Amino acid sequence: MGRHTALATLLITLLISTAEAQTPTKTARIGKLCPAKCDGLAHITFDDEIRKLGWVEGRDLTIERKEAEGRFERLPDLAAQLVRSRPDVIVASSTRPVQAVKNATSEIPIVFAAVGDPVGTGLVQSLARPGGNVTGVTYFVPGFGLAKKFEIIRELLPQAQHVGVLASADNDATRQRLSIEIPIASQRYGFRIDVIGFRVAEDIDGAVAKAKMLGVEALAVAADPIVNTPWNRVPDLVAQAGIPAVYDQRDSAQAGGLIAYGIDIAENARTQARLVDRVLRGASPAKMPVEQPTRYIFIVNLKTAKALGLTVPPSLLSQADEVIE
Amino acid sequence: MSGRRLQFRGLFRKYFLVLFLAVVIPLAANGVSEAWFGYRDQRARLDQLLGVEARAAASKIQGFLDGISGQLGWLVQLPWTEEPDERRRIDALRLLRQVPAIVSLTLVDGNGRERLYVSRIGLNRTESRTDRSAEAPVAGARAARLWYGEISYYRGSEPYLTVAISGNRPSVGIVVAEVNLKLIWDVISSIKVGETGYAFVLDGPGRLIAHPDISLVLRGADEITLAPFQAARQAVGPTNMGFATSRDAEGSRIAVAAAPVSGPEWTVVVEQPLSEAFGPIYAALWRTGGLLLASASFAGLLAYALARRMTQPIRQLEDGTERIGAGQFDHHIEIRTGDEFQRLADSFNAMAADLAVSQERQERIAKLKRFLAPQVAELVDRKGDDGVLEGRRTEVVAVFCDLRGFTAFSARAAPEEVMSVLSEYYEALGAIITRYAATLTSFSGDGLMVLVNAPVPVAAPALRAADMAVEMQRSVQELIVGWRARAHRIGFGIGLAMGTATVGRIGYESRFDYTAIGSVVNLAARLCASAADREILTDAAVASAVKDKRSLVPLGSRPLKGYDEELPVFRICFEERPHGV
Incomplete structure (x- = not known):
């Protein structure tokens, strides 16, 4: 059945071309602000997960890492540096670095992984509708943990x-x-x-x-x-x-x-990576609900x-x- | 001409249309019916498929809930005592670890007092003995064994469900569990309908409980987010029969089917993009369309070729008849179709050949008629042999006649008058020559020469010639009376002689004349020249042939120009018809 072969070939060609069209051609840029060092379980998990989602560092992804090495007073300065290089998304884990980045930009999307009370600290308007450039995954709510x-x-x-x-x-x-x-x-x-x-x-x-x-x-x-x-x-x-x-x-x-x-901060990191992936693919953090941890x-x-x-x-x-x- | 062209085109178009439609209409009818039945089949299949998918998805969601209630059942098996139940506490803690969706557990004894509360994040309580018998979950489970609460949103985002379950007897108490429905995501995201279709779950009031895109669920009771999902469920209707079409959040058309989850009264809706659901039928439509187009073009080509084959010979015939009509009899209509057309063309060709022969004959007769009497000409032609016109020596009577004083008259009179006189003259003589079957060999001005007994021999040629001469004199004399009345002095004389002469055709191409050469011709001419008005002079040969039958007057020997010695000349007498008759 020559016709079927031809049809199949056409379909495969189309599929391949759409697949090619879907893989990002431009290099995505992630900025990472780490209060201490950008390593440990959460960071490794995040990097793994983002790779699984199709972003390979060095190929179509660059990650610019800023480490405060435990010196929180350096966070605002590092945040400003990150914002100046204008990455597509900035990743930070806990309240203080996120706050520092949010103070530096209201445009570049920020995705957090372990903020206890993003509403109470004013990072987002509500969990269901963050409303700004910040979204992410919460940590223990004050009162628990x-x-x-x-x-x-x-x-x-x-x-x-x-x-x-x-x-x-x-x-x-x-x-x-x-x-x-x-x-x-x-x-x-x-x-x-x-x-x-x-x-x-x-x-x-x-x-x-x-x-x-x-x-x-x-x-x-x-x-x-x-x-x-x-x-x-x-x-x-x-x-x-x-x-x-x-x-x-x-x-x-x-x-x-x-x-x-x-x-489970690894689970939080995976969720964070998923959110970052969606932001890189064009989703607006304002409409991406803040997720809450499910695994302890x-x-x-x-x-x-x-x-x-x-x-x-x-x-x-x-x-x-x-x-x- | 243009009218005929139009007709020709009309015939071609008729043939083309008929042949083309004869092929295309059945094909199109077949294609359309195939497409229609294919569409119906696909709809029926889709109906079935989506229905099955919806029920399968519903049973998976049901399985998720049943799994939780099954686990909870373990905590309501043994009756409570007044003592703290450490074993049951450990069971509850273990259950929390095993079922991640359970956020907290409240165990109530047979009297409705809280005996144990364990939570994943909140602080545990033991033996608080708070009376919870009036609370909805406890009351509900007491009434119905298994009770599902309304959906609530934890921190305005995560959907939580309260499940309460009682044991088989009141003393074993009741367990109330808070379930984080976000974890249905694992179940719902694994449900795939076709390539890109998926399932989602709505509760009674139409809030989204589960969806592969978790962020839609986490938006809580957001009207705008929920609208398309509620619309989809609305489209299916309460009967849950078959599939319906709706639009998703992006406005694309989708096929949806639904199945209920009994207990919490949820609805599982499966949706598939219509473009995908009808993908096979679209493909079939394209295929049918393509085939139809291909066969239509093929039919068109075929019809064109056939119509051409039909009309081409007709055109050739038409052209051929035109040419033949124009006299081109050698035109040959070349049709080698091996059918009726060829036969028709062959008969046309045969007809053209016959026409050519017939025309040739006509021409020949026309030529012969110029110098032969018509009946002789017909005879010669009928015999198909003009050998009679071949040169030979034979006995002939040569008759010469002309008008006296014509030259003077023609110089004087108006041309019309001259032509009128000549015309009357020849008319009279022509009729007589024809009647006597004589051969007019030549005429010039007022003089003419007639042969008798050539080319066709006749009986008593001399007598015939004499009678003809008499007849001629009579007729012309009658005319002369008329002419004299118009003051034209014209007379008419005839000379005839009999003897051997060479007769035959002379001339070139189509200009042939029949003539006689010999002294007899000269003699007749001389006699004519010496004849006065009203005179018919003849030589001794004619005179001896007719002397017993017609009255002759011997005029004695006369010297004739061109002759050394005098020759005997006779005058044939004739009775003139009374004047005025």
Whole structure:
């Protein structure tokens, strides 16, 4: 059937030409603003996902990375630099870098991956309709997240009285979170809670030492870029101090932290990459609803528990997505 | 001429149209009916296909909900005691881990008091003992075992559904779960209808619960976003029978079908772009159209060729008849079609040949008639042999006659008068010559020469010639009376002689005359010259042949110009007809 062959050939040619037409011909440019370093799980996942979506760095995508190396005061300047090079989209994760970029531009689309309260901080008008140049994926809403860590500590140490929170003193979002969640936790679980603050990465040593000196029975470590740079620094220090601690992210537990409970930042990064892909293909962030996290991680490191001489109760183990032995 | 051209074109057009339509109409009818039935079949197929897709999609969504309620069922199997149930707490926590869509679980005992609350992000509660019996989920599950709440939007964006389920007896209590419907995305995005079609889910009031484009779901109860989806469901109608057409958010036409999800009273709508759904029929239409076009052009060519084949011979015949009509008898109509046309052309050619022969004969007769008596000419022609005109020696009677005083008259009289006289003269003589079957060999001015007994021999040529001469005199004398009345002094004399002479045709090409050469001709001419008005002079040969039958007057020997010795001359007497008759 010559006619059918000819038709098929025509169809295939058409398909190929449309496929070619769909693959972007111009190079897309992404600007990335990282408060510490542009690496770690979230960044790797994002880069992977964007590649899966058809954007290969070096071929049709360039990513300009700006790293604040934990120095938040540098964020506005780096944001301005990024905006000057006019990328197609700027990617930032948490509230402070996003805020810095938003202050620098109201035109270039910004996609975030871990902002707790984008509406409350004025980044978007509403989750359903962001209305501006910013959209992304949320993190824990203030009121949640940290309190859940106290719940875990109570489950783990039913007798504990004195608990510390390791948190950045510079992070407005964290401060807001603490002001809401600490009263809830202390009231519900009867903890005496000390907030041990730090401002820069160099403060971490002192903060852990202070926690030990205060004699806290457990630590809740609030998520912060500084805590994760380098990624095993805090778990190592805390383990040395012999304090059981509950972290926010998977890699902290993998680096020797006792328990990690939080939002799956890898999943958030994938969603972020998907949103970036849509922006690169012409979608307007104003009409792209802010997505909320759906996957949570709960990781227990039994090796650390053993080192600390702790027995993890079955109620916690039953919740664990991953148990490190 | 132009009229005939038009007729010719008309015939060609008629043949062309008839042949063309004879092929194209059945083809077109076939193509159109095929397309129509194909369209109907495709519609029926699409009806079935989309219906099946919708039901399959609905059962997948149902499966998602059933999976959740099935998992929840495990928490309402054992009756509550007054003691905290640690085991059930662990079960609840494990369930949270296993079913990511469940955000929180509330377990209520048989008395409607909250015994346990576990949440993925909120803080857990145990044994709060809050009375929840009046709350809708608890009341609903008590009434119907499985209860689905209204859709609510978490933080104005994510659709949440409350599901409550009771056990097989009141003491086992009730479990109430908050379900994040965003996770249906995994199910809905895996449903593909055809190449680009997909499914979406609407709740009772028409809010979007699931759609492959999650951002549409996350827009919450947004009227503009929801409008096309509600329109699509509206288009299908409440019966959920078959597919309907609607328009999607971009305004493209789509085929939609729907199926219900029982329990939460949702509707699963599947849609497929109409262009894709009818893709096969469009392809078939294009194919049919193409074939039709190809066969129409083929039919056109064929009809043209056939019509040409039909009209070309007719045109040739027409042209041939024109030429033959114009006298071109040697024109040959060349038609080698091997059919009636060829036969017709052959008979035309035969007719042309016959015409040519006939015309040739006519011409010949016309020529002969110039010097032969018509009846002789006919005879010669009928015999098809003009050998009689060949030169030979034979006995002939040569008759010469002319008018006396004509030269003087013609110099005097008006040309019209001269011609009128000559015309009367020849008319009278011509009739007589014809009557006597004599041969007019030549005439010039008023004089003429007639032969008797050549080319066709007659009985008693001398007598015949004498009678003819008498007749001539009588007729001309009557004319002369008239002419004299007009004051023309004209007379008429005749001389005849019999003897052997050479007779035959002389001349060139078509200018042939029949003539006689010999002394007898000269003698007759001399006798005529010496004849006075009213005189018929003859030589001894004629005189001896007619002497017993006609009255002769011997005039004795007369000297004649060109002759050494005198020759005997006779005058034939004749009775003039009374004047005025």
